[in-house]
Amino acid sequence: MNLPMLGVINLIHEADEMGGLTANRCLATVPFGGRYRLIDFTLSSMVNSGIPKVAVFAHTKFRSLMDHIGSGKHWDLHRKGNGLFVLPPSMEDQTDFGKGDLYHFYRHRDYFARSSPFEYVVVARSHMVSNVDFAKVLEDHRQRGSDITVVCHRGLEGVTGLARKAKVNDAGRITEMQDHYGRLASDIVSMEMYVLSKELLLDLVESSLARGQDHFVRHAVMSNLDRLNVGAYLHEGWLGIVNNIPAYYRHSMELLKPDIWHELFFRNGPVYTKVKDEPPTRYRSSADVTHSLIANGCDIEGTVEGSILFRGVKVGKGAVVRNSIVMQNGVVGENGSLENCILDKEVEIRPLQQLRGASDLPFLAVKRKVI
């Protein structure tokens, strides 16, 4: 059944320290998990939760985003009336780019106004890799009569990326929230998913801007913690906060644990992505593959160990790929060897070439590089 809730995936000023991986794409379309882009996880969670209308607030470098999500049909969001809306920044001049996200919310307010049957909105980001049931979040929000509900994760040991911390009192109310560099002592991090009524959102947008404030989380949420009832909803389950390279590498490798693979990809419904029509992967007689995640369309003649191969990767005879991530259409030439590497799309490793990164600092090759 449909939830009375709109989805917004806010890509404006997402915390991004991904270096070469986001040189030509936004964080939302960084490839992840063998065949996905980061945004697929939030988008699929929304769809699987019954959210029938989703807006993506695009901001910069969104060519790959438009190419990836298209009409939204792969997420079943190609619908009459509802469905997917990609809203690029509506700007009068270049200086508008630097303005906070509330400014863009304001410019897009018609989107909210035109969605009359929807009482609630969830504002989320693209870099929180998890499988969240928003129906449960909304139920919790209504039951507790909160003004805003923030989806949170407990435990810092799983966090490598940049995340805000929140202090939560015994009643489950957030009393303090700080940006990732703050010193707040708390083991609860925000998953940057905010559920609130559409009416409150529009109120916060207008009154914050009128006061000269233009950041949704910093101003509309964090500055109003004493005035509004902001509840924390603790998400039980795996979370990958993917906005820097060490986090990207760590969380990718965590998918090689079968229980995490199962939870992320099967628990609340499948994760959808753009279909590529690649054939099944071909393992040749000399292939030796263990402890790896392999997407379709690969052709493997060599050794692959503790690695992730995206769609259409070729591993030549005698080549060894260890603890590495090779993105779409990568080629590892004969007797080449990779260890602790991340190869962006269409990177070619020449025969006999050897590349090695440190286990905590993988070597990163940018898109289409020939090494």
Add this chain to the structure above:
Amino acid sequence: MRRNECIAMLLAGGEGRRLGVLTKDLAKPAVHFGGKYRIIDFTLSNCVHSGIETVGVLTQYQPLVLNQYLGIGSSWGLDRRDGGMHVLPPFVRSKGGTWYKGTANAIYQNIGFIERYDPEYVLIISGDHIYKMDYGLMLEAHKRNRADATIAVITVPWADASRFGILSVDGDGRITEFAEKPKKPASNLASMGVYIFTWPVLREALIKDEAEKTSSNDFGKDIIPTMLREQARLFTYRFGGYWKDVGTVESLWEANMDLLADEPDLQLDDRSWRIFSVNPNRPAQYVAPHAKVCSSLINEGCLVAGHVNRSVLFHGVTVGEGSLVEDSVVMPGATIGAGARVIRAIVGENAVVGDGCKVGSVDSVEIAVVGSGENLRDETKLQEVEPV
């Protein structure tokens, strides 16, 4: 409406009786093939790549799975405003209605559909065969020959010729004789069941054939022989690629095994001629630390913890620890338990081969089959021949 030069009519009503438990609830075109496809994906993809974007799919036997699979044709890019894919089951008219009595009758009953598009040519194909073919080239040959009908043919070994519809031709490729499964074949050119007709000619032939009370209303048995007798311009079009009728358990198994060759005759990774299929939305396959996989094709969503050798695994298959899957085809969603042995077998969709089960044998000529949804309890032995 834009006029279509050529539209396709795809016969997808086949029962596939010889596939036994694999087609129990399934029309033959919906049978799984090649790790991710259903047989009909090949002909539908061929149409799209050949520029034929109006396709009528004639269904009859067990259409539920097939209908759901086809949907509105979007997986093949056939959800178009004008034309696109249409599923055409038999329907009732004011004077009653009948099942499709034969291949020709199926087209006869849909003359109204074809006329809505007013094509010059009609391509008749069947959803039972595995091949990649550019029908556009065949259409060019048809036009060049100013033919009434063109039949695609392949050269088969003389020994097998008596299993096919065999055509004899003159020096220009014009058909002089046609014999359905002849005891003494006069040629080794076999019909692939792919026909292009000039529409007005076919229309007339269909109406005449329908009026013939004794006719079995079949293209191979009635329409073609009659046209030949009446000296219509019938030509062959020679096709050089891979073509296979996967009508039996053995041929289905064999065609899957063909894909495992180092340079298979049927290439699935040709990016200019992708075979489209409905995406099952599964994650990348997981190969566990002690697994061993070689000479195999494995699809998304599989979890392999055992040893897989010379086999084809469809999406969502689990192979438990210590198991061996060899020379086998495992259909979508099937589970092979721990310590099981599956050799020279086809395991049907969503079937379960329990822990320690033994299915098939190296020494067996016959291919062992576990039916769709079948559940083999632990330690079961199926068609196991003890080595002498």
